[in-house]
Amino acid sequence: MRPVPALALLLCLAAPARAFWFGNTSDSRAGELLDGLRSAYEAGDCQASLDLSEKFFAEKPPGEMREAAYGYMGLCYEAAGSVDKAISLYKLALGLYPENKLFSYRLALIYNQAGFPQLAVPLFLKVLKARSDDVEANLGLARAYAAQGFLGVAKGYYSRTVILQDFADAAVLEEYARWMLRKGDWPEAVYVAGRGAQAAPRAPVWQLLEARALAGQGKYYNAVALLDSALQLQPSRALRLERALYLLMGGLPKRAMEAVEPELAAGADPLASMIKGMALYSLGRRGEAGPYLAAGRAAGPFTCRIAGSLLGEAREAAEVSCKK
Amino acid sequence: MRFLIHLLAAAILLAPARALAQAGDDALLRDAMWSRLATSRPPARPSVGIALSGGGARGFAHTGLLEALEYAGFPVDYVAGTSMGAVIGAIYASGLPVEELWAFGRDADKHKFAKDFKGIRMLPLLFADKLITPTYITRFIEDRLGGMTFEKLKKPMACTAMDIRTGEKVVFTDGPLDIAVRASVNIPGIFAPVQYRQRYLVDGGVVDNVPVDAARALGADWVLASVMENTVDKNPETVLMTLLQVIDIRGNLLARESEKNADFVMRTRVGDITVADFDRCVEAGESGLTEAFRRTDEAREALLIYAAPRLVEKL
Numbered sequence: 001m002r003p004v005p006a007l008a009l010l011l012c013l014a015a016p017a018r019a020f021w022f023g024n025t026s027d028s029r030a031g032e033l034l035d036g037l038r039s040a041y042e043a044g045d046c047q048a049s050l051d052l053s054e055k056f057f058a059e060k061p062p063g064e065m066r067e068a069a070y071g072y073m074g075l076c077y078e079a080a081g082s083v084d085k086a087i088s089l090y091k092l093a094l095g096l097y098p099e100n101k102l103f104s105y106r107l108a109l110i111y112n113q114a115g116f117p118q119l120a121v122p123l124f125l126k127v128l129k130a131r132s133d134d135v136e137a138n139l140g141l142a143r144a145y146a147a148q149g150f151l152g153v154a155k156g157y158y159s160r161t162v163i164l165q166d167f168a169d170a171a172v173l174e175e176y177a178r179w180m181l182r183k184g185d186w187p188e189a190v191y192v193a194g195r196g197a198q199a200a201p202r203a204p205v206w207q208l209l210e211a212r213a214l215a216g217q218g219k220y221y222n223a224v225a226l227l228d229s230a231l232q233l234q235p236s237r238a239l240r241l242e243r244a245l246y247l248l249m250g251g252l253p254k255r256a257m258e259a260v261e262p263e264l265a266a267g268a269d270p271l272a273s274m275i276k277g278m279a280l281y282s283l284g285r286r287g288e289a290g291p292y293l294a295a296g297r298a299a300g301p302f303t304c305r306i307a308g309s310l311l312g313e314a315r316e317a318a319e320v321s322c323k324k
Numbered sequence: 325m326r327f328l329i330h331l332l333a334a335a336i337l338l339a340p341a342r343a344l345a346q347a348g349d350d351a352l353l354r355d356a357m358w359s360r361l362a363t364s365r366p367p368a369r370p371s372v373g374i375a376l377s378g379g380g381a382r383g384f385a386h387t388g389l390l391e392a393l394e395y396a397g398f399p400v401d402y403v404a405g406t407s408m409g410a411v412i413g414a415i416y417a418s419g420l421p422v423e424e425l426w427a428f429g430r431d432a433d434k435h436k437f438a439k440d441f442k443g444i445r446m447l448p449l450l451f452a453d454k455l456i457t458p459t460y461i462t463r464f465i466e467d468r469l470g471g472m473t474f475e476k477l478k479k480p481m482a483c484t485a486m487d488i489r490t491g492e493k494v495v496f497t498d499g500p501l502d503i504a505v506r507a508s509v510n511i512p513g514i515f516a517p518v519q520y521r522q523r524y525l526v527d528g529g530v531v532d533n534v535p536v537d538a539a540r541a542l543g544a545d546w547v548l549a550s551v552m553e554n555t556v557d558k559n560p561e562t563v564l565m566t567l568l569q570v571i572d573i574r575g576n577l578l579a580r581e582s583e584k585n586a587d588f589v590m591r592t593r594v595g596d597i598t599v600a601d602f603d604r605c606v607e608a609g610e611s612g613l614t615e616a617f618r619r620t621d622e623a624r625e626a627l628l629i630y631a632a633p634r635l636v637e638k639l
Contacts, residue, residue, distance in 0.1 A: 148613075148614050148617070149388075149392055149395075149613050149614050149616070149617025149618065150610075150613065150614075151395055151617075152391075182395065183395045184394070184395050184396065184397045212355070215355075215356065215359045216359050216362070216363075216397065217363065218359065218360070218363035238348065238352065241349075241352060242352055242356065245352060245353065245356035245357075246356060248356075248639065249356050249357070249359060249360040249639065251639050253639060270349070271349040271352065271353065274353065278636050278639075281636050281637070282636050282637060282638075282639040299346065299349040299350065299353070300346035300347060300349050300350035300353075301346070301350065302350040302353065302354055302625050302628075302629075303349060303350055303353050305625070305629045306353065306357070306628065306629060306632050308629075309629050309630070309632040309633060310632055310633055310636060312633075315629070315630075318629075
């Protein structure tokens, strides 16, 4: 027997070796398993998907198939809440396929959610380097920068995100406006709130955000007017009390007291009590203010300390009595 | 018994909701009061001073702190600084925006501050028996602050130095700014003392690394101190680095005492950045920003609690 045909015959008979030479049967088996893995994931059966992955890798599939499988596995680990496993897998996969956008993106999202925005930044940047108009990566990067306090840089990415979304996502617009309030960037906060009002006109949050931007500049009367509009859209205790606070800060303690009366009449409301106590204090009626300030202490640890300060308590004593 | 179990279960279940409601109410009151405080001027609110510590390149973290304070609308009426804190404080008090300070950090290479340190050779220094003048640091200070006086600053400022002959702390609040700042950054034993007003002046970090008292003496009712946490945990490899580290350790010990007089302390960990790592200024600044941002609400609350009686009285 001549050696070459004999070798060819042997290769045809031995499936794994044949797969090695021709890449057919084993690859197609792996392809089937990958399809199964994908279908299970899409059907929400992550356990089945992960079970299939073991069989899939036993087939020694080619690189691009492995890459896809890592993606489904990572998403399944995330869905199952196994964040540690998902991180390990994405890190491994990124080592093997450094250009893969999904791994960078998912890992960055996990880091952002887990409170490690500094680790998310380079990954989002990598995604954006490949595709600068990726909305989710722009948003993720904005969030990562904002969480670390780099609000100036975050503003750029938020801005790009909302433009890419054509100012249509009210939730993102609200988030952006809130960060701009935190940055003390009043014009930007007002502008974004205005765009938000176009996207979701019936929501009172836009008036609230604009009112806060005005209050931040000491324009309390205008802020109160906006809160009146917001209250017409959706009455709420929080809005009423914020309005009362702006009346008080704007130097109208009597009107502030009137504004909290409905809350006080409805039952014990520590913050409403606090506002009334502060209003009485500012009017020089400290004796009357005392019981309201004392009742206000239950509004929260900070309010409790403010009440202590107004009641003339020593700082250390207030710290002890207001411990969370 | 069953009633008690139900009561306990209800209390456990409702506790997070109550905490959430409290956090919401606290935030409402804090933000409203803060808006009033941030838009008021003394005497309607207490005056606020910042005391910026020394720390060489690590002291660039103050830039991040200033940015975070700016975002929060934190009022700053007085500035006091020692060494690097004096450099940053002086530029800030002169009215330049914080962005300009970042630009100095980014351009640290161009300014060649590191050369003043890297150019130091201890052996020639010992043989020549003559202290050197930090060429690039002096040039930078003269370029930025030359011709300015404390009186011309947008915010009143103090900076500290030490008279090497007497060990006295010298606090500058008037006269030429560049000389005072130059004196404040002048490392003893390496750089020649600055001769001014019959004194031989060296780095104020040796006697007062966090000038809280100087800020109070300017008129601040409430003082926020910004200090660097000493996290360099390595054996210095040169005589120069040993000297710098000794000064730094001494400064940190002093800082702990001064901090007790501050109303709020922002302490920034700047990792392994050393006092001479001027090419890592921006990194230090970013650490300062992150830390200050993380603690801004705490600082605002501390100031509001202190300010409440006056603030509410003056409504």
